[in-house]
Amino acid sequence: MLRIPHGEPVLFASDMHLAPEAPGTAERFLAALRRHGPGAAHVMLLGDIFELWVGDDGADPLAAELADALAGLAAGGVRVWLMRGNRDFLLDAPLADPAARPYSQRCGAVLLDDPTSLELHGVPALLAHGDALCTDDLVYQQWRSTCRDAAWQRAFLARPLAERFAVGRAVRETSEAGKREKPGALMDVNADAVQTAMRAAGARLLIHGHTHRPGVHAWVDEGVTRSRVVLTDWDNDASRGSMLLWRHGEPVALPPA
Numbered sequence: 001m002l003r004i005p006h007g008e009p010v011l012f013a014s015d016m017h018l019a020p021e022a023p024g025t026a027e028r029f030l031a032a033l034r035r036h037g038p039g040a041a042h043v044m045l046l047g048d049i050f051e052l053w054v055g056d057d058g059a060d061p062l063a064a065e066l067a068d069a070l071a072g073l074a075a076g077g078v079r080v081w082l083m084r085g086n087r088d089f090l091l092d093a094p095l096a097d098p099a100a101r102p103y104s105q106r107c108g109a110v111l112l113d114d115p116t117s118l119e120l121h122g123v124p125a126l127l128a129h130g131d132a133l134c135t136d137d138l139v140y141q142q143w144r145s146t147c148r149d150a151a152w153q154r155a156f157l158a159r160p161l162a163e164r165f166a167v168g169r170a171v172r173e174t175s176e177a178g179k180r181e182k183p184g185a186l187m188d189v190n191a192d193a194v195q196t197a198m199r200a201a202g203a204r205l206l207i208h209g210h211t212h213r214p215g216v217h218a219w220v221d222e223g224v225t226r227s228r229v230v231l232t233d234w235d236n237d238a239s240r241g242s243m244l245l246w247r248h249g250e251p252v253a254l255p256p257a
């Protein structure tokens, strides 16, 4: 199990939803990374880094810019970790071309499983994107199990890039339309799912994104205080988005760059 000792500050972020159509948000995130990254021991990006990811061969100039920024930090000794979200679930998915380099490698990063157990500054913790915990949304969970299937991914990645982008955009539009119709509670994590996952992992701390409901929740379960930290999403037009620094076992919200 990964152990991050006291004295190794960790920078967390998720849900930047980077896309060429939102250059302000990309600039906001890259500026934050440049400003705060070099002072961290670890940078952990917990999914939905990109708004749309149809395979590593579809990486655009923005993805290349992020990869360069992260690889620069990695070269300077920062350990970089990436997790897939529901938008970029195909990150690092093997392409038909065996010579293709996984995106995480271009970033000098290691891909994290979702969820990942670790010891964070002495506290047993669990990291997740968060979508798997939204168990009330049955329609989404069904799609999640379909698109995480290896055979489905192989077949999808064998299709031409333009076709994959068209499918990806259509799925995104359906999901956005669905979100407008679904009641709010459906879009949040399910308390039992959180409890079950944390008990199974022996975790006292859960850090995730996805819900776009940043906050800190604490409760007592089986005599143990458990807490759940939800990372913010990023939208420069709404002045939203900052990294979360974990220092000496405590979260520190950072000002935007």
Ligand SMILES: [Mn+2]
Pocket: 015, 047, 048, 085, 086, 087, 129, 131, 209, 210, 211
């Ligand atoms: Mn998400």
